[in-house]
Amino acid sequence: MSNYKRLVISIVAILIANSVNSQTVTGIVLDSLDRTPVYLANIISLKEKDSTFLKGTVTNQKGEFTIDITDSGFLTISNIGYKTKTLILNQSGLKTILLERNIELLGEAVIVSKTNRFKFSEKGLTINVQNSFLEKIGKASDLLDKMPLISKKDNDYIVFGRGKPLIYVNDRLLRDNTELQTINSSEIKSVEIIMSPGAEYSSSAGAVLKISLKKPAGEGVGLIVSSSADINRKFSYDNTISLNYRRKGLDIFGTISGFNRKSIETIYLSNTMNFNSLNTLITSTGDYEIHGLRWMATAGFNQQINNNHSFGMKYIYSDMPVDNKNIVSNYKSYIDNVYSGEIGLNEDKKGKAGYYYLNAYYLAKITKKTSIKLDLDFSEGDSKENTNISKLVSNNTDNIITLSESDYQLAAGKIKIDTDIFKGKFSFGGEFSYTTDRPEFTIVDNTQSNDLQSVKNESQQELYSLFTSYRKSIKKFTFEAGLRFENSNFNYTENGVVNNLNSKTYNGIYPNLSVSYRGDKIQSSLAFRNSVSRPNYYMLANSVNYINEFTLSSGNPYLLPTEKSEIIYTLFWKNFYGMTSYSYFNNKIIHYNTQYENRNIILNKPVNLDHSNILAVGGGCSHEWGIWQTDIEISMLKQNLKAGNPLNRYNKAVFLAKVQNNIQLNDNNSIMLSFSGNTKGNSDITEYRQKYKVDVGYMRTMMNGNIRFNLFINDIFGTDIENWMMSVNNIIINQRKILDSRGISFSVTFRFNSTRSKYRGTSASNELDRLSK
Numbered sequence: 218m219s220n221y222k223r224l225v226i227s228i229v230a231i232l233i234a235n236s237v238n239s240q241t242v243t244g245i246v247l248d249s250l251d252r253t254p255v256y257l258a259n260i261i262s263l264k265e266k267d268s269t270f271l272k273g274t275v276t277n278q279k280g281e282f283t284i285d286i287t288d289s290g291f292l293t294i295s296n297i298g299y300k301t302k303t304l305i306l307n308q309s310g311l312k313t314i315l316l317e318r319n320i321e322l323l324g325e326a327v328i329v330s331k332t333n334r335f336k337f338s339e340k341g342l343t344i345n346v347q348n349s350f351l352e353k354i355g356k357a358s359d360l361l362d363k364m365p366l367i368s369k370k371d372n373d374y375i376v377f378g379r380g381k382p383l384i385y386v387n388d389r390l391l392r393d394n395t396e397l398q399t400i401n402s403s404e405i406k407s408v409e410i411i412m413s414p415g416a417e418y419s420s421s422a423g424a425v426l427k428i429s430l431k432k433p434a435g436e437g438v439g440l441i442v443s444s445s446a447d448i449n450r451k452f453s454y455d456n457t458i459s460l461n462y463r464r465k466g467l468d469i470f471g472t473i474s475g476f477n478r479k480s481i482e483t484i485y486l487s488n489t490m491n492f493n494s495l496n497t498l499i500t501s502t503g504d505y506e507i508h509g510l511r512w513m514a515t516a517g518f519n520q521q522i523n524n525n526h527s528f529g530m531k532y533i534y535s536d537m538p539v540d541n542k543n544i545v546s547n548y549k550s551y552i553d554n555v556y557s558g559e560i561g562l563n564e565d566k567k568g569k570a571g572y573y574y575l576n577a578y579y580l581a582k583i584t585k586k587t588s589i590k591l592d593l594d595f596s597e598g599d600s601k602e603n604t605n606i607s608k609l610v611s612n613n614t615d616n617i618i619t620l621s622e623s624d625y626q627l628a629a630g631k632i633k634i635d636t637d638i639f640k641g642k643f644s645f646g647g648e649f650s651y652t653t654d655r656p657e658f659t660i661v662d663n664t665q666s667n668d669l670q671s672v673k674n675e676s677q678q679e680l681y682s683l684f685t686s687y688r689k690s691i692k693k694f695t696f697e698a699g700l701r702f703e704n705s706n707f708n709y710t711e712n713g714v715v716n717n718l719n720s721k722t723y724n725g726i727y728p729n730l731s732v733s734y735r736g737d738k739i740q741s742s743l744a745f746r747n748s749v750s751r752p753n754y755y756m757l758a759n760s761v762n763y764i765n766e767f768t769l770s771s772g773n774p775y776l777l778p779t780e781k782s783e784i785i786y787t788l789f790w791k792n793f794y795g796m797t798s799y800s801y802f803n804n805k806i807i808h809y810n811t812q813y814e815n816r817n818i819i820l821n822k823p824v825n826l827d828h829s830n831i832l833a834v835g836g837g838c839s840h841e842w843g844i845w846q847t848d849i850e851i852s853m854l855k856q857n858l859k860a861g862n863p864l865n866r867y868n869k870a871v872f873l874a875k876v877q878n879n880i881q882l883n884d885n886n887s888i889m890l891s892f893s894g895n896t897k898g899n900s901d902i903t904e905y906r907q908k909y910k911v912d913v914g915y916m917r918t919m920m921n922g923n924i925r926f927n928l929f930i931n932d933i934f935g936t937d938i939e940n941w942m943m944s945v946n947n948i949i950i951n952q953r954k955i956l957d958s959r960g961i962s963f964s965v966t967f968r969f970n971s972t973r974s975k976y977r978g979t980s981a982s983n984e985l986d987r988l989s990k
Contacts, residue, residue: 246280246294249315254280257348258296258316275348277884296348335839337740337789340731341412341424342366346405347431350846350879350887353916355445355927355964356455357386357400357428363877363891365837365850366410366796367426377852377873378798378833379412379424386428392533392574392596395513399457399474401443401966403925406431412796413731413744413785416684416699417633417644420727421750423781436463440969449960451479466521468529475512480957481505484546488767490817491947496553497817499767503546503562510539525582533574540568540602548766560766561609572598586637592630594650599624606763617763618662619669625654625754641689648682658760668769668813672760675710686729693736699729703749709774711759719757719774725749740789748783752776752806756823769813770821777804777825795836802829807901809860810948819948829858837875848877860902861945871898871905889914889929906940910958925966932959 246255258276262284276282284292295301299316336343344364346352354360362369366377372394376382384391386400411425418425439461446454457474481504488499517531544564550557574596582588599622606617633646657673686699702725709719727749733742758772783800804825813820835852855870878890894909914929939954 241283242292243281243283244314246276246282246296246314246316248299249317252315255296255299255316256280258282258294258299259348260284261293261295263291263293335789335792335794336407337735337742337787337794340415340742341410341787342794343407343409345407346402347407350881350889350916352403352405353887353918353925353927354402354889354914355929355966356398356443357402357405358394358397360402360405361397361408361426364408364410365794365848365875366835366852368873368875368893374426376410376412376424376426377835378796378800378831378854382410382424382426383414383418383422384426384428387430388427389531389576392572393513393535395476395511395535396515396533398455398476399459399472399513399515400428400430401441401457401925401968403922403966403968404430404441412787412798413729413742413746415697415729416686416701416727417646419682420701420703420725420748423748423750436465438462438969441966443964443966445962445964447478447960447962449957450481451957453478453480466523466527468519468521470515470517470519472515473512476509478507478509480507482507482957483955485953487951488819489949490767490812490819492812492817493815495817497767498551498554499548500551501546501548501765503544506543508539508541509537511535511537526580528577528579530575530577534571535573536571538569540570542566542568546765550767558610562765563607563609565605565607566602568600568602570598570600572596584636588635590631590633590635592632594627594629596627597625608766616662617669618660619763620659620661621656622659623654623656623755625652627652638687639689641687643685643687645683645685647684648680650678650680652676652678652680652754654754656755656758656760658758658762668818669761669763672758673712674758674760674774676754676757677708679706680704693734695733695735697729697731701727701729703727705751709757711774716774723749723778725780738790742785742787744785746783746785748781750779750781750806752778752823756806761820764821767817768819768821773823776806776823779803779805779825792840793836793838796833797835798831798833800831800833802831803827805829807860809902809945810943810950811946812948819950826858826860829856831856835873844881846879846881848875850875854898854900856899856901858899858901863947865902865945867899867902867904869897869899869904871900872896885918887916889916902943902945904942904944906942908936908938908940910937923968925968926964928961928963930961932956935959 246258247253248255255276258280260274260276260282262272272284274282274284291303291305293301293303294314294316296316302314302316304314336345342365344351346360351360351363354363361367361374368375368377373381374384374394384394384397386396391397406429409427409429411427414422414425441457441459443457444455446452453476455474455476457472459470459472461468461470484501484503484505486499486501486503490497490499513533513535515531515533517529519527519529521527542564543566544562546562546564548560548562550559575594577593579591580588602621604617604619604621608615608617627650629648629650631646631648633644635642635644637643654676655674659671660669663669681704682701684699684701686697688695688697703723705723707719707721707723709716727747729744729746731742731744734740756772756776757774759774761769761771764770780803781800783798785796785798788795804827806823806825808821809824810819810821812818832855833852835850837848837850839846839848852873853870854873856868858867859865860867873895874893876892880888882888889912891912892909894907895905896907898905911933912929912931913933914927917926918924919926937956937958939952939956941952943950
């Protein structure tokens with residue numbers, strides 16, 4: 218027999234063998250109760266011998282799927298809100314698979330809707346991102362803005378009624394929110410909103426966002442490349458490359474990202490001052506041009522020794538060589554309604570900043586019921602900003618040139634032990650952090666004002682914390698009690714001299730209690746907690762900064778920590794959710810305007826208010842009609858706050874609304890339409906005017922989801938305008954800022970064997986938040 222014939226016979230034999238051992242199975246997945254299709258259920262083919270991952274797919278809108286299997290393999294079918302089902306398949310043909318709803322989960326209950334995106338726990342709300350339209354949005358930074366109870370302002374996020382949250386990614390506290398732009402929404406499994414953080418979190422945390430990434434599957438090299446651009450009044454772009462190598466228990470990962478962003482904003486300002494029996498009116502118009510250039514590199518490893526022991530290390534380096542701002546404005550002044558003059562200002566700021574951050578962790582399961590976690594942090598950073606202000610008055614030019622510099626260091630450690638006692642979960646541990654912050658303000662050239670003085674400050678703090686909590690479930694109820702003790706030793710130095718009035722030691726005990734109920738139809742929780750929030754370090758600087766001819770700003774080294782007591786109630790019924798909280802503040806920190814040295818000049822500085830409170834009430838629902846899914850949320854904030862001389866009340870409630878619509882055209886194409894807005898109302902001593910914003914987007918996936926393309930038109934009607942009034946101490950400031958928000962943004966993401974690392978390190982302290990503005 219010729220070699221050619223032998224080759225043909227061998228190929229035919231191989232094909233026949235493969236056809237015997239491999240086959241294609243089609244099926245349909247239905248809800249076991251109402252027989253409706255289960256959309257986007259996970260179908261995974263595994264080897265029978267060692268459960269090795271072979272192939273995976275998801276069901277379409279009709280619950281249908283197609284997948285290749287082997288005679289010796291099996292399938293797992295899963296979806297959030299349902300019990301996982303395992304099937305051994307040895308014959309082809311149409312398979313009807315019924316998934317049973319998982320109504321009562323330990324510590325949580327599922328709100329069953331067609332999309333099954335919401336889960337309730339005694340800590341708050343979990344939103345499923347995986348296998349929903351949310352995973353197609355783009356970057357994690359954009360995703361959070363689409364979440365219920367979350368709003369975005371500049372680079373910060375606000376949880377409704379709770380304030381600025383701590384943000385964790387796979388249990389690691391973010392050092393910089395910019396890192397969210399390096400994470401693609403398609404990598405995210407879920408986002409949990411913890412409305413009442415327990416004792417293990419810093420007492421300053423009003424809320425916690427926990428972003429969980431998808432579990433890694435398979436081994437080898439994974440790659441994610443994404444690029445995005447924004448076309449507004451200026452052109453901006455972002456790029457990110459992520460690599461991950463996984464082999465057995467070892468993960469090696471790295472990310473390089475960068476952005477080049479430019480924007481222009483127009484500000485209309487009107488200041489009215491009634492000082493010294495004079496009525497002074499200042500009006501101005503200015504263009505605010507911003508340019509930022511930054512890159513960030515992340516590298517690390519994770520080693521899972523066995524099921525009981527793992528350790529790892531992560532390093533982040535960030536460099537921002539360009540952080541520039543240029544403001545060109547024109548001021549006109551009127552005294553007792555009589556025109557008194559005009560001033561032109563050109564303020565040019567050239568800044569740069571950088572930092573590095575190192576985290577290491579060790580996780581061990583000591584016994585079957587007990588585990589221990591150790592985290593260590595170290596970080597250093599610095600920033601520099603040169604400001605050159607040219608003032609033109611009657612063809613004469615004066616200059617003010619200043620230099621602002623700062624550097625900081627942080628070293629921290631945290632240990633936490635979890636164990637089971639009396640059929641409940643008992644946790645205890647401790648934290649330590651040492652921080653140093655050194656801001657310096659230098660007058661380089663000042664031909665105009667003696668109000669600005671060079672100053673050099675230094676703040677040092679040692680913070681020790683002990684915490685413990687116990688959590689136990691009894692039938693449909695879960696109870697949790699926690700206690701946190703904090704000891705803070707703070708030292709403050711001005712120009713090399715220790716300020717004993719500001720150098721203090723603070724001790725505090727902060728309890729938290731919660732009870733939750735997990736019924737078949739209704740789930741609810743009630744929580745109480747005490748907390749403290751310390752001022753950011755930049756607020757403590759005593760330097761005076763020039764804003765314009767009529768306005769100065771400064772810090773306040775005499776600020777006290779803010780103490781807060783609050784009650785939070787959450788309720789879930791079917792696909793509806795609601796939240797109510799009442800917060801009482803003592804020594805709340807607000808930014809405040811007052812007269813400067815008995816002159817016609819405004820000084821803006823942070824101060825403490827004695828007492829105030831806020832009531833927050835909100836709720837929403839999610840529903841689906843065929844290919845159309847909508848999320849609706851309505852909320853209200855009403856504060857009780859008094860300030861100023863004469864005393865003013867700032868109690869006007871503000872109502873907010875958010876509507877998110879998604880139309881799934883087919884498995885690969887969808888359209889999104891979102892609306893958000895608020896009525897006129899008070900926040901601190903500011904009255905914000907009503908505004909709204911409408912965005913529309915188109916999202917497409919290709920090559921089995923490995924390529925994603927997004928196109929968004931943001932702020933279609935150009936109505937996202939920052940418009941507010943601040944009235945206190947005979948000073949009225951009206952500002953209208955035209956934001957650079959109207960435009961087009963698009964992004965492309967490519968995924969190859971994408972696998973995020975299993976890194977389980979958590980930051981040892983959130984004191985880093987206080988070290989940056």
